Amino acid sequence: AQRVTQPEKLLSVFKGAPVELKCNYSYSGSPELFWYVQYSRQRLQLLLRHISRESIKGFTADLNKGETSFHLKKPFAQEEDSAMYYCALSNQAGTALIFGKGTTLSVSS
Amino acid sequence: EADIYQTPRYLVIGTGKKITLECSQTMGHDKMYWYQQDPGMELHLIHYSYGVNSTEKGDLSSESTVSRIRTEHFPLTLESARPSHTSQYLCASQGSGANVLTFGAGSRLTVL
Numbered sequence: 001a002q003r004v005t006q007p008e009k010l011l012s013v014f015k016g017a018p019v020e021l022k023c024n025y026s027y028s029g030s031p032e033l034f035w036y037v038q039y040s041r042q043r044l045q046l047l048l049r050h051i052s053r054e055s056i057k058g059f060t061a062d063l064n065k066g067e068t069s070f071h072l073k074k075p076f077a078q079e080e081d082s083a084m085y086y087c088a089l090s091n092q093a094g095t096a097l098i099f100g101k102g103t104t105l106s107v108s109s
Numbered sequence: 110e111a112d113i114y115q116t117p118r119y120l121v122i123g124t125g126k127k128i129t130l131e132c133s134q135t136m137g138h139d140k141m142y143w144y145q146q147d148p149g150m151e152l153h154l155i156h157y158s159y160g161v162n163s164t165e166k167g168d169l170s171s172e173s174t175v176s177r178i179r180t181e182h183f184p185l186t187l188e189s190a191r192p193s194h195t196s197q198y199l200c201a202s203q204g205s206g207a208n209v210l211t212f213g214a215g216s217r218l219t220v221l
Contacts, residue, residue, distance in 0.1 A: 004151070032208055044152075044199065044212040086152065090208050096142055096167065097210060099152040 002027050004089050006100035013077050015109045021072040023061075023087030023100060032090035033070040034097065035061055039083045047072075047085070057081070077107045111136045115200050115213035122190055123221050130185045130216045132200035140203040141183040142210065145169060145196050152199065158183055190220040 003026045013019055025031060035047040048056045050063040050070060061072045070087060084104050088097040113134040122128055134141065139160045144152040144167075154167030158177040172194070173187050183202075187194055197217045201210040 034209075036210075043214050046209050049209070096154045096157050097208075098154075098168075099144075101151040 002089060002091050002098055004087050004098055004100035006085075006087055006103050008103045009101070010104045010106065012106045012108065015079055015107055016076050019072075019074045019077045019081070019105065019107075021085050021087075021103050021105065023070045023072065025068050025070065025087075025089050027068070027089060031063070033061075033063055034088040034090075035059070035070075035072050036086045036088055036099075037083050038086070038102075044086070077105075079107050079109060081105060082107045113200060113202050113211055113213040115198075115216050117216060118214060119217050119219075121219045121221065124189075124191055126190050126220075128187050128190055128218070130198055130200075130218070132183045132185070132213060133181050134183075134202040134211075134213075135181060136202060136204065136211065137180070138202035138204045138211070139180065140205075141177070142201045142203070143167070143173075143175060143183070143185050144199040144201065145171070146199055146215070147196050156185065190218075192220045194218060195220050 005024045033050045037047040038044045059074045084102050086102045087100045116131045141158045143156040145155050146152045153169035155169050155171040156175040158164045164175050173185050175185050197215050199215045200213040
C-alpha cells in the first residue's frame with residue numbers, strides 16, 4: 001500500500017538551530033515526492049518537490065530510495081518557518097497526492 | 110487574478126440539513142480535487158475530477174457527492190449533514206504537466 005509517514009506530530013526548536021522534519025514512504029515504483037507547508041491563516045502551498053532538487057526558503061529535501069525517506073532539512077531555523085508541514089507522494093495511478101499527517105514546526109527565540 | 114475560491118469559509122448547521130460547498134478556479138485547470146482535513150490527521154482525498162462530466166471517489170469513503178458540469182466549478186454536496194461530517198474541506202486544482210496542486214482557503218464545516 002502507498003503510504004506517507006511523518007512520525008513527529010510536533011517539532012520545537014530554537015531560532016538558529018538545525019531542523020529536520022522526517023518523512024518516510026512506502027511505494028512500489030518510482031515515487032514523486034513533495035513537501036507542502038501551511039502557515040498560520042494561510043493556504044496549503046507547495047514548498048518543494050524532489051525532482052526539482054532546489055532549495056526553497058533555505059529548505060532542502062533529498063530522496064533516499066534505500067531508506068524510503070524524504071526528510072526536510074534546514075541548517076538554521078527562523079521564527080517565520082513556524083508552520084504545519086506535510087509530506088506528500090504522488091500515487092501510482094497519478095490520480096492524486098497522498099499526504100502524511102503533518103508535522104507542526106515551532107521555532108522560538 | 111487566477112486563483113481557486115472556496116465558499117463558504119465557515120459554516121455551522123444542524124443535523125439533517127443539505128449543504129453545498131462551492132469551489133471555483135479561474136486557472137483553466139482540468140483536474141480538481143476535494144480533500145478532507147481533520148486536526149492532527151492527514152489530508153484524505155474524497156473526490157476528484159479530470160474534466161467536465163468526470164468524477165471519481167477518492168481513498169476515503171465519503172457520503173458527499175460532487176459534480177463537474179463546468180471546467181471551473183467543482184461543488185461538493187452533503188444531502189443530510191451529520192456531526193461526523195464536521196471537518197475542514199479543501200479544494201485543489203492541478204494544471205496539465207506538473208504534478209502540483211493549488212489549494213483553496215478551505216471550508217470549515219461544523220454540524221451540530
